[in-house]
Amino acid sequence: MxxxxxxxxxxxxxxxxxxxxxxxxxxxLFCDSSTPIAALQGHITWRRPQEICQSPALxxxxxxxxxxxxxxxxxxxxLCACTFLxxxxxxxDKVFPPDQPQWNDSRYRGSFQFSFWQQGHxxxxxxxxxxxxxxxxxxFSRCHCPAAFWVALLEKAYAKLHGSxxxxxxxxxSEALVDLTGGLAERxxxxxxxxxxxxxPEQDSDQVRRRRLDLNLLLPMKDQCAISCSTxxxxxxxxxxxxxxxxxxxxxxxxxxxxxAGASELGQxxxxxxxxxxDVKTVSGRKVLLLxxxxxxxxxxxxxxxxxxxxxxxxxxxxxxxxxxxxVAEGEFWLDETEFLSHFDDVTVGYPVSDxxxxxxIYTGNLLTHNxxxxxxxxxGYTAGGSRNCSSYGSNPKFWLKVCERGxxxxxxxxxxxxxxxxxxxHTPLExxxxxxxxxxxxxxxxxxxxxxxxxxLSRMLNELPCASTHCHAYERExxxxxxxxxxxxxxxxxxxxxxxxxxxxxxxxxSSSTSLSALKSPAPLLPLATDGEWETSYFRGSWAxxxTAGGSRNxxxxxxxxxxxFTLCDESAVTSEVNVRITLNQSRPDTDLxxxxxxxxxxxxxxxxxxxxxxxxxxxxxVPHCYTQDVSLACCLxxxxxxxxxxxxxPDCSAxxxxxxxxxxxxxxxxxxxxxxRAIEEISHISVMQS
Numbered sequence: 001m002x003x004x005x006x007x008x009x010x011x012x013x014x015x016x017x018x019x020x021x022x023x024x025x026x027x028x029l030f031c032d033s034s035t036p037i038a039a040l041q042g043h044i045t046w047r048r049p050q051e052i053c054q055s056p057a058l059x060x061x062x063x064x065x066x067x068x069x070x071x072x073x074x075x076x077x078x079l080c081a082c083t084f085l086x087x088x089x090x091x092x093d094k095v096f097p098p099d100q101p102q103w104n105d106s107r108y109r110g111s112f113q114f115s116f117w118q119q120g121h122x123x124x125x126x127x128x129x130x131x132x133x134x135x136x137x138x139x140f141s142r143c144h145c146p147a148a149f150w151v152a153l154l155e156k157a158y159a160k161l162h163g164s165x166x167x168x169x170x171x172x173x174s175e176a177l178v179d180l181t182g183g184l185a186e187r188x189x190x191x192x193x194x195x196x197x198x199x200x201p202e203q204d205s206d207q208v209r210r211r212r213l214d215l216n217l218l219l220p221m222k223d224q225c226a227i228s229c230s231t232x233x234x235x236x237x238x239x240x241x242x243x244x245x246x247x248x249x250x251x252x253x254x255x256x257x258x259x260x261a262g263a264s265e266l267g268q269x270x271x272x273x274x275x276x277x278x279d280v281k282t283v284s285g286r287k288v289l290l291l292x293x294x295x296x297x298x299x300x301x302x303x304x305x306x307x308x309x310x311x312x313x314x315x316x317x318x319x320x321x322x323x324x325x326x327x328v329a330e331g332e333f334w335l336d337e338t339e340f341l342s343h344f345d346d347v348t349v350g351y352p353v354s355d356x357x358x359x360x361x362i363y364t365g366n367l368l369t370h371n372x373x374x375x376x377x378x379x380x381g382y383t384a385g386g387s388r389n390c391s392s393y394g395s396n397p398k399f400w401l402k403v404c405e406r407g408x409x410x411x412x413x414x415x416x417x418x419x420x421x422x423x424x425x426x427h428t429p430l431e432x433x434x435x436x437x438x439x440x441x442x443x444x445x446x447x448x449x450x451x452x453x454x455x456x457x458l459s460r461m462l463n464e465l466p467c468a469s470t471h472c473h474a475y476e477r478e479x480x481x482x483x484x485x486x487x488x489x490x491x492x493x494x495x496x497x498x499x500x501x502x503x504x505x506x507x508x509x510x511x512s513s514s515t516s517l518s519a520l521k522s523p524a525p526l527l528p529l530a531t532d533g534e535w536e537t538s539y540f541r542g543s544w545a546x547x548x549t550a551g552g553s554r555n556x557x558x559x560x561x562x563x564x565x566x567f568t569l570c571d572e573s574a575v576t577s578e579v580n581v582r583i584t585l586n587q588s589r590p591d592t593d594l595x596x597x598x599x600x601x602x603x604x605x606x607x608x609x610x611x612x613x614x615x616x617x618x619x620x621x622x623x624v625p626h627c628y629t630q631d632v633s634l635a636c637c638l639x640x641x642x643x644x645x646x647x648x649x650x651x652p653d654c655s656a657x658x659x660x661x662x663x664x665x666x667x668x669x670x671x672x673x674x675x676x677x678x679r680a681i682e683e684i685s686h687i688s689v690m691q692s
Contacts, residue, residue: 016048016110019128022160029132035169037072044139046130048110049149050103052138058102058153060145064329068151069298071140075168076271077230078158079141079296081176081350082151083273084226088181090355094122095180096154114157117182119416120373120506125157132165140165144298144330173228173271175477177350183359184412184510185226185350186480215277215289218349218362225362226350227274229293231343272296274347275332280324282315289337290324298331306334359410359510363482366408368510372517374399377504378442378496386499387445387473388625389596391632394458398520399492399507401448407513409485413446413470413494414478416504443473443497444505446481451489459634461491463554463600463622473497491520535582540565540660544649552652553626554600560613565645566604567662569638578637580665585623585647586631588657596626596650597658599634604642613644626650 022028024046030038049056059066066086068079085092095115101107110129115122131152132139141155142148158179159165174185218225277291290306305312308328313321324334335343352360359368376397378384385395403409417440447466470479473496494505509517542563544550551561569579585599600619623634626649647660 017128018110018130019126019160022127022156024128024130028159028164030166031164032166035074035166037166037169040072040134040139043134044132045134045136047133047136048129049131052131052133052136053147055147056103057148058096058150060143060148062145065143065145066148066150067144067294067298067329067331068141068296069144069331070296071138071142073140073155073165073168074170075141075155076296077171077173078155078168078176079151080173080228080271080273080348081180081226082154083228083275083294084177084350085180087223087226088353091181091353094182096150112153112157114154116158116161116179118161118179119414119504120375120508122182123161125161127153127157127160129153131156170269172477173230173348174350177226177348178414178478181226181350181353182357183351183353184410184478184480184508185348186362187346187348187476189346220365221352221360221362222277224352224360226348228271228348229274229340229344229346230271230348231269231345271348276327280316280320283317284315286315288312288315290334291337291340292327292332292334294329294332296331304333304335304339306336306339312336361408361410361512364408364512366512368408368410368512370511370513370515371509372515373506373508374517374519375504375506376494376519378494378502380500380502384500384502385495386501387495387497388447388462389627390499390625391623391627391629392499393493393495393625394462396493396495399494400516400518400520401490401492401509402516402518403485403487403490403511404514404516406484406486407511407515408482409509409511409513409515410480410482411446411448411492412478412480412506412508412510413444414506414508415441415444417441417477418503441475441477442501442503443475444479444503445473445495445497446470446479447493447495448481449491449493450486451491453489459622459624459636460619463619463624534666535663536666537661537663538567540645540662541657542647542660543657544655546653546655550653550655551648552654553598553624553648553650555650556652558652559646559648560615562646562648564613565647565660565662566642567645568642569640569664578639580635580637582633582635582663583623583645584631584633584661584663586659586661588659589630591630594628594630595654595656596628597632597647598622598624598626598650599632599645599647599660600624601634601636601638602644602646603638604644606641 018024026041026044029044030041033041063086068082070076070079085095097113097115100112101109111126112129113124113126115124117123129149131149138152141151143151155168156165158176159168161179162168172187174187177183177185218227273294273296275292275294277289279287279289281287304310308325312334313325316324328334349362351362354360354367359371360366361368376383376399378397383395383397385392387393401409401411447469449461449464450467451461467490468481468483470481492507494507496503507517509515542549542565544562549561549563551558553559569581583599583601585597587595587597589595599622601621602614602617603620604614605617620638620643621634621636623632645660645662647658649656
């Protein structure tokens, strides 16, 4: 057992274990002293629970006193996830294995063991029970019952997992929920995101907006799933919530009295737990949706119509009002739906997990009894192909999902956090970006296409819209897509927004019906292109003009207004049944002001005139997605016949001049010379230049 390293013998008695990997000093508290708790340096002492109170216990007899109460550490996101463990004993037992020796047990040696789900498996974390204190009182999270220590110990184990307590300052509730359950969590936004999304640079052309809040959807399982609400707005936008924003002066005052935290100011970035909600009927017959919210600070911070002396209660029957007010524990308050939607920005929903570990859908209530996971990575220059705006998108890691029968399927893409190693080998995030999210995570997305068979043309498939995809590339640890899928094969492609961005990740699939998941070991077969022999190149010049010939991509009805360039491939069946071609589109614009460009190749059916564009036909080859590059190129094999090339920008009415080159490989028969040397003579083709 690892903890034996820290145990010594003294007079025949085993001394209490001291964790050598997470010592009771500042190295376990701070990583870079970048948060307000840095002011605590030199003022914290470490004490075991029996040194803090006379009769310590893990859990109190009254479950209402088991809830977490936030201290000086800004980890409300983690404490909201801890609240969910009290609703699911099997999950609590998984994270905090029962029957561990406590302080009144002869087997007690000063250590406790926890388990956290990390990147596909459960990892054990063992800690000693020395806890950070100021003036003999816990300075970080604790239970409402001062003699119960499960929250403080769990917080320490989670801090050890991250490298220090300071690493727990600020985070996402969804991440903590996944770490504590091994399941899934989704973030639902309020209101219309369209204006916000239009300003985001990491958009895909087929972006899907984040799901809107629908409490009615969750009603059948409100007692089983974890729900928290949070706000990210500036102080002026949330005027009724009093947020604890620790200032250095305040912390220094707390050195004198850790329980005197009365100073506060309006702030932002706070998470609270949604404990319950229900429809109530007013005396006038009107229905009102009320929500019961728990603040991790353990005190009421609300001044709305439904506080104990609020005006809202007078609209209810007195008995109903007393009943609802009696349900409020310390740190909880009621508010109505209007207040809820106007004062919070989003809700995080954690999926229920059954006693045997199966995920339960929050959308249908179905048990998702089948699950698979595969680990992979994006490697620069190899599998880090970037978003669908990049010509290298097809090189991203690809996965086969086989659905055996119709059912509900959830697929998640979960990336590893970006770390660097400090001198003490603690986890320290990279500081290579200006915003916090980008410091820790890549902007990621997941797209899925249904294919008729395993052998398919990747370039053509990528020209089609995916059957499902996540929200546009997001700087989040995990993104999730969901759907009712028919039997068949599906291709999953995981991508970062920027090409060349490296990270490790995990693909997870949860389904109500039988499925299988496998990695595509080799890229889907591309059309071959011979690199030797003779080539004949033709050049075309054209322009996209706003309102006339700038029709945009196939997503727009004006696509056929784009310039078209017909060409014919002659029948050389005596040599080969197909012709190798290479097409390059170059836009005449400076590198700082490029349009996203691409092109499609259409084939005329026999008997069609080249004046009649094949609008009802799919392209036989495409150079998509449209890319912000100077030129894009496609190599492919085409059968003899008449074709046309339609180059375009992604959006209509983007003016630019361009050049299009078409190179055709010429198959020549070898001519036997009658000269004595008997050498094979090859004819040299000329380069023809065509203008339009």
